[in-house]
Amino acid sequence: MALKEAQPSFYFASEAAALSSDSVPSLNHFRNLTTSNSKSEPSSPSPSNSTEPNNSLLRAVKDRFSLDEFLNDRCKSGDINHSDALCLFDCMLNKWSSPPPMSSFNILFGGLAKSKQYDTAVSLFKRLNSVGLLLPNFLSYCILINCFSKIGRVLDGFIVFGRMLRGSFTPNVVVFTSLIKGLCAESRIMEAAAVFTKLKAFGCEPNVITCTTLINGLCRIGHTIIALNLFEAMADGNGEFGVEGFVDKAMEMFLQMKDENINPNVVTYTSLIHGFCHVDDWNEAKRLFIEMMDQGVQPNVVSFNVVIDDLCKNGKMNEASWLVELMIQRGVHPDAFTYSTLMDGFCLTGRINRAKALKLFDEMQLNGVVPDSITYATLVDGLCKNGFVLEAVELFYNLKNLKCELNVVSYNCLIDGLCKSGQLKVAWELFQRLLHEGLMPNVFTYNIMIHGL
Template identity: 30%
Template sequence: MTTVSTEFLSHTLSLRTNSKRSWHPKPNGVITCRIPVLNEDNPRKRKNNYNKGNGKVNSSDTAPRHYDFRDTHHMRSLNRLCKTGKYTEALYFLEQMVKRNYKPDVILCTKLIKGLFTSKKTEKAVRVMEILEQHGDPDAFAYNAVISGFCRSDRFDAANGVLVRMKNRGFSPDVVTYNILIGSLCARGKLDLAMKVMDQLMKDNCNPTVITYTILIEATIIHGGIDEAMKLLDEMVSRGLQPDMYTYNVIVRGMCKQGLVYRAFDFVCNLSTTPSLNLYNLVLKGLLNEGRWETGERLMSDMMLKGCEPNVVTYSVLINSLCRDGKTGEAVDLLKVMKEKGLSPDAYCYDPLISAFCKEGKVDLAIGFVDDMISAGWLPDIVNYNTIMGSLCKKGRGDEALTIFKKLDEVGCPPNVSSYNTMLGALWSSGDKIRALGMVLEMMNNGVDPDRITYNSLISCLCRDGMVDEAIGLLVDMERSEWQPTVISYNIVLLGLCKAHRMVDAIEVLAVMVDNGCQPNETTYTLLVEGVSYAGWPSDAMELAKSLASINAISQDLFRRLNKQSFFRA
């Protein structure tokens, strides 16, 4: 088959175009078009030259230029590649364009730069900027895109180099440029460098904005403390900048996280502007987390006086705190009040009630709230179901738990590792060891990997039934897996060995434990002392306890208790 080169086709098309009769009103003239004038407020938005009064285009705002339809075709192709995420192909296309003396479009190049940085193709993004600088007209948006990309890649020296190059080419960095640098540095804990950038911003006669100060305030709270952050707030106000609610949220959240809930309370109540409901909810949560119910009531009173009605978040904070403090009856009453006020409880309102009733052993009430939750249009998550199943198993109702477990896939909540762990322990405790072990196989077949709790549960079940050697084998498997045994894992095996009076093996397991870098705790030593005593050597157990107490491996209170036990067994 004969192939035709693109150059031949291009040449042929140009000949055919020249041979056709021109449809332009100017005989033998080139096709012209008008270049839209850009909007002065936003240089990237084209000004609408259409005069609505007379329905005509203002020709005085435009200038004729030669137009090449192939230019439009190339730009569209480049734009299409960017939209579909084919950034490498777009860069190749751009390189071919400039080789044919086409001028790159700054908007498309900026889009390509952002895409390449997002795709972690930093060097290719830099190449686009080089092409734009050599063959086009880069603007502040393009430079900001490169600076932002370098900052996200933690290449702050490179970002600073672009900033210098930007200035050398006659561009004045704007506050957006500096906000990118300051925000990136603060996000990575480099507050000192961020402050230096702030100083440079001032030297360049660039005015910081509310966003600039909010970024610095948030970072200062984390790394410098509330007092330093409040100084920045004062500086911000002295410059005539009015903090917005996001700024206040940052400050209040920081105070609550650092345990300064009373300071947060005073700050919100004394604001010159009406605080947002979100601010009140933040402080309320902080107060109630510390059990400050009286101050919480004062906050609610201030909130109501200023016209802020409680919302779903407010009620969820109150319900969660009541459940945590064992006041489930009051929490249920509050849920009723909430509904009477026309507010629909969400999952955050139901979750603490379900958990609280399960802890109290009132699993039927918890199931009732799950049903209410579904009726209200909220689907329970796997945590809710795991809580219910765990409570049923503790009440000896493993069959009901197993029924729920089997229906998890049907209700759109595939069981997770916690679900399997719950059922594993329940089945083994009920004596159904075959089904318990089958649960482990089913778990792995369904792509759910066992975790440390799974291993510990199996080891505990085996030791409880006197199958200590099998438990030791599982402990060895655990050492080879990604889940290294913890002190809990070793203590379970030690307990099984001590109950079997296999003290030599217990000492050997202790040695392996230490060799593997797992530090024994007080429970470990208690098991060994009691094991020696139960094995018929009470005097040896007492001597061991004395030695451990002398090196502070066990407390004096524990020593006295062990000493008493050894004495009675002598």
């Protein structure tokens, strides 16, 4: 059962967009540079066109096969020095009647970037581009953008980004992360935040490096609220940043924030607890929940629901029930999600019957919680799956008499229970009643009926 709550990243995106539009004219750089039709090249110092030949290297690279071997052995690992790179580049351009493919040059440029020889990579790329024999491909642009970002020339990186777009290449998260890192390195943090908000438009999901780079930058310039909103989205393992490794990294940043006297609030704690529940680290989630209360941060209904949901999914119903009682004692009112989760947990553990279902239903109403369609469907489905089909039918019609809003999901649950218990006639009558009520059967309804017959 998915937790319903506001996505923290929405708040991050809106706040970052507002700040960047108010205080920084520089998002125009993103817009102008990436749409510029300028034919000027990003400036770069050019190495000498003539290099002293490295005889041992030239002997090693005697044909295309040996070139590929050398590139794979030396360049992919970043084990190439400046002079060997220049010599190899000249060899690749001049030794044969036609140069090797762009992929071979990319391995050379990538090796230079890996060994932090960014200026050399940029210069050689410029020389290759001036010859005009080969067209850059996607990887070429990625390497070049990374190099420009690393040497404090992120605006040149945006020029390359624009050419990438005009070449019909779609940038990925690695490209955006390079640009964001470059902007942050030049202390252009709000521009980096503005670029971050554009990832979704290009179908990209930020990764751990993207998020932590921006969070660190935002904290550095005092925008801790925006940083916390991004952190909360990152920490929530079931949110839009729910990727392996995010929760552990978020925990590192959580500790770092506390060291810098940035006090976590209930949303920060809840996001992190939700993340640890999502990766099945119950012990850490429990520790954080207790720490939150010890630190005087009052859990809200979402905080309790996160923990109750995890307990129910793991069959710890006594603990979940106790937590609901604690919740009420602390003046936090359970909602429909709380009770639906509890009912679902009792169903999963086989500890539900009609009396138990009605007791929970009555308790829910006694506490002023209005049941919703999910609650009804959970009750009916739980009874059916635990073999109490007749009780489910009785409950269903009681709910109908009470004018409770039963949707197609509730009908599907009961029809499925009836079919599986061999009561096909009653199932068919209920199917007809569904149509009579003006509800539209869905694909699950028809699948249940087909398999039942």
